[in-house]
Amino acid sequence: MKCIIVDDEPLALNDMERQLTKLGGIEICGKFGNAKAALDAIGALDPQVVFLDIDMPVMNGLEAALHFQEALPSARIVFVTAYQEYALKAFEVNALDYLLKPVLLPRLAHTLQRLESAAPAPSAAANAEASGTQAFIRCFSSLSVEYGPNATQLAWRTNKAQELFAFLLHRRGQQTRxxxxxxxxxxxxxxxxxxxxxxxxVYQLRKSIEAAGIGIRILNTKAGYELTTDDIVIDVDDWERRMPPADENLPDQLQEYETWLEAFTGDYFEEQDYEWADAERRRLRVLWYRYALRLAALLEEHGMPAYGLDWLYRVQSRFPYSEDVYFLIMKLHAALGENSMVEQQYTLLVKMSEDQYGHPPSADIAAWYAARRTDPSATLDP
Structure with a gap:
């Protein structure tokens, strides 16, 4: 087991080295008089343990611990200080132990025993491979990470942690500064x-992911982070992958269309409503909109207008301000001879248009509707 010692007091630094050497079973691969020097060297040294003084100038130990955990998540932190009041704060940053100066040999021996028994946590990928834990990430409607046979949901310690994960997931496979x-x-x-x-x-997210044993990793890059998901299924990616051919119109493909559209259970991160997700949210909505209108048209074309009408109403519920959808519903009701429903839809369209846009429906639709009222049997298109 390799360790480094960080303390701005040379006497304390040398005393810790002496006592660790006396106890044995641990290799001291570096001693540093300040946290910055230790952080610069930690990547090359790759220690499993950091003995870290708290009361240091420039960067104190509590702040330095966060940097160590970010740079080397597997390293264990043991705080060493003369101030008892730091104990609670030390454990808030997930330190393995807290030693009070002057450090007594029996107490240090106890810390080494704890380090020996606290085996390094395996990586998320290793956990997933060993346990066979399956995971599924939902982005439609609300962000969730589900894993295990009971679809346990990954817990978010704070809303900021959830949004951080969501943003890294949104940019998966790319560096984020x-x-x-x-x-x-x-x-x-x-x-x-x-x-x-x-x-x-980031540290807390990594710990939650490792505890779940799923193949999600938050990697350090030169200037930031990158999230990778191995072979985990993400509903958005899976939905786009299964997109039906746009030019397919055979009757036996209609069920495929319908199943695919129903898998769109809500907008992208709809419940979280992240502003930065707006562009992707709109793109996916438009994709669903176009295919849903195409399915409605195909159902009518293949002699199932009532089913087509049902899909038009589904579109209308998701896009209540689309004039085109109102018009398609009106025309299909007209084709079915349901004139009262044409009247109802036009009344709703007038109210929606005036409330949302401050003007009546377009002249083409108004002309079509006027012609229908004059001659209900007319099949005129604008």
């Missing part, structure tokens, strides 16, 4: 505080 995440999640905070929150939130 830390300053971009700061501006998104904590724009009102001072940089020192916002970066500390970012590192803590």
């Amino acid at each position: 830390k300053d971009t995440l700061i501006e998104l999640l904590w724009p009102e905070l001072a940089p020192e505080r916002s970066y500390a929150l970012l590192y803590t939130t």
Whole structure:
């Protein structure tokens, strides 16, 4: 087991080295008089344990611990300090242990025993492979990560943690800069505080994912983070992959159309309503809209106008301000000889148009409707 020691007091640094050497069973691969130097070296040294003083200038141990956890999530943190009042804060950043100066040899031996028994947590990918845990990520309607035979949902410690995960998922496979995440999640905070929150939130997400044993990873990149999902099914990706051919109009394909459209259970991150997801939300909505109108037309074409009408009403419920949908419903009711329903839809259209747009329906639709009232048997199109 490899460790590094970080303390700005040379005497304390050397004393910790002496006591660890006396106890044995641990390799000291680095000693540092400040946290920044240790952070610069941690990638090359790859220690399993960091003995970290809290009361240091420039960057104190509590802040440094967040950076260590962000840079090397598997490393265990053991705080060493002369101030008892830091104990609670130490455990808030998931330290394995807390040693009070002057460090006594029996107490340090107990810490080493805890380190030996606390085996490093396996990676999420390794957990998933070993346990066979299956996971499914939902983005339609509301973000959720479900795993295991009982579809257990990954818990979000805070709303910010959920949004951070959602944004990284939205940009999966791409690097996202830390300053971009700061501006998104904590724009009102001072940089020192916002970066500390970012590192803590990423650390907590990683811990939750590892505990679930699912193949999601949040990777460090040069300037930020990248989320990867291995072979986990994501409903949005799966839905687009199964998109029916746009030029297919055979009767036996209608069920495929219907099944695919019904899998769109709600807008992209609809409940969370993230502003940054608006463009993708609109793109997916328009895709569903076009295919739903095409299905309605195909059902009418293949002699099932009532089913086509049902789909038009579904579209109308999701797109209540689309004049075109009202008109399609009116025309199909007219084709079925249901003149009272034509009247009803036109009345609703007039109210919607005036309420939402401040003007009556388009002249073409008004002319079509006027012609229908004059001669209900007319089949004129504008």
